[in-house]
Amino acid sequence: MIQMKPYVKVELTFIALDSNGLLSQANNGEIRERMEKTIEMEAPIRRSLLYKRVINSFGLVKVGSRISPLFDSIAQTLDYPTTEDSDGETVFHNGKEEDFFRPSPDPEDRYSYQIPSSEAASCLIYIISSSDKNSMTKSQLYRDFIKTMGWEKSGGAIEKLFSSALSDPRIKRSGNGRFIK
Numbered sequence: 001m002i003q004m005k006p007y008v009k010v011e012l013t014f015i016a017l018d019s020n021g022l023l024s025q026a027n028n029g030e031i032r033e034r035m036e037k038t039i040e041m042e043a044p045i046r047r048s049l050l051y052k053r054v055i056n057s058f059g060l061v062k063v064g065s066r067i068s069p070l071f072d073s074i075a076q077t078l079d080y081p082t083t084e085d086s087d088g089e090t091v092f093h094n095g096k097e098e099d100f101f102r103p104s105p106d107p108e109d110r111y112s113y114q115i116p117s118s119e120a121a122s123c124l125i126y127i128i129s130s131s132d133k134n135s136m137t138k139s140q141l142y143r144d145f146i147k148t149m150g151w152e153k154s155g156g157a158i159e160k161l162f163s164s165a166l167s168d169p170r171i172k173r174s175g176n177g178r179f180i181k
Helices: 019-023 028-042 047-057 068-076 117-130 138-148 156-166
Strands: 082-084 090-092
Touching: 028 047, 028 068, 047 068, 047 090, 117 138, 117 156, 138 156
Parallel strands: none
Antiparallel strands: 082 090
C-alpha cells in the first residue's frame, strides 16, 4: 500500500568552507558523512539535490566543475544503490522507494524536477487506488496529481515528471486508455 509521507529536509550543521577547503581532501570524511545523513533522511533523492544539500551546508551555492569530480568520487564509495530514471539522472534510494511519496509544495525544499519519477509514480498509484471511481482519464489524473503534490499551478517540469511517472510499469491502463486500479 502506497503511503503519503511528509517531506522532511535534512538539517546539516553549517561549516564555512571555500571551494579550496573542500578540494584539499581534508574534509572528505565530513563530506561523506553529510552525504550519508542526507540520503538517510531524504531518500530517494536525486544526485543533484544530494550534492546541493551538502554544498550548501558548507556555505557554497553550487557544485561546479572543480568540485563535482570530488563529490562523484566520494559518492561512489557510499553503500547505497542507485537507479536511473527516464531522465537518465542517477537517484540514490533506500530500497523502499516504491511504497511512499512525499508532497513538496515548497520549492525551497525541492522542485518538481528534483523528484524521482518512481516517487511521482507512487503518487499516481495512490491517487488511482484512493479514488472512488474505477478508472480515471489522463487529465483527471493530472489535476489530482498537482493537487496531491501540493502545487498551485502546472508547468513544463511538472508535465515532464507526470509523463515520466506514467511510464512506470506499476501504473495500469484499460483498453480505452483510462487509468485503473
